[in-house]
Amino acid sequence: xxxxxxxxxxxxxxxxxxxxxxxxxxxxxxxxxxxxxxxxxxxxxxxxxxxxxxxxxxxxxxxxxxxxxxxxxxxxxxxxxxxxxxxxxxxxxxxxxxxxxxxxxxxxxxxxxxxxxxxxxxxxxxxxxxx
Numbered sequence: 001x002x003x004x005x006x007x008x009x010x011x012x013x014x015x016x017x018x019x020x021x022x023x024x025x026x027x028x029x030x031x032x033x034x035x036x037x038x039x040x041x042x043x044x045x046x047x048x049x050x051x052x053x054x055x056x057x058x059x060x061x062x063x064x065x066x067x068x069x070x071x072x073x074x075x076x077x078x079x080x081x082x083x084x085x086x087x088x089x090x091x092x093x094x095x096x097x098x099x100x101x102x103x104x105x106x107x108x109x110x111x112x113x114x115x116x117x118x119x120x121x122x123x124x125x126x127x128x129x130x131x
Contacts, residue, residue, distance in 0.1 A: 002028025002039075006124050008047065018049045022064065026122065032074055041070040043085055043109075056095040063088045068111045085111045093128065101128045 004027060010020025024043045031037055045066030051058045068085040071078055091105030104125045111118045 001030070002026055004028075004122065004124070006126065010047070010049075012130075016051050018051070020047050021045070022047050024122070026120075028120075035074050037072060037074045039070055039072045041068050043068045045085065045087075049091075051093070058093045058095070059090065060093065061088075061090045062105060062107060064107065064109075070111070081113075083111050083113055085109060099130050101130070102126075103128055 005025045006022060007024075008020050008022035010018045010022075012018050022043075022045050024041075024045075026041045026043070027039075028041075029036070029038045043066060045064035047062065047064040049060045049062045051060040053059055063086075065086040066084075067082060069080070069082045071080050073079075087107040087109035089105065089107035091103055093101045093103045095101045102125070104123075106121060106123045109120045109122065111120075
């Protein structure tokens, strides 16, 4: 469970496809075999979205690939690492006017570790400003 912020810059290739670069800052906590764990992560990803539908409500599919820099702390000891990451999911965008939209999105993210993979399911909402 945690909080975070997203910042992205994208380009609409046409009315269906958007490509871009995104950065996420995540803070979350949990447990590792019963030991309390906190994690701070910065992810940088190339992203793609495919929109369909007409009108003010547009559902979409999303995919991303990049890297995750993490600092994990348990029992007073911190470990830093950088690993490749990727994810897929979807969302919906609600046009408020021609230049602004409200969105809700959820991705199933993988972080590829040397001996396996970790996963997370961030859910984000926010505003998109279209220039």
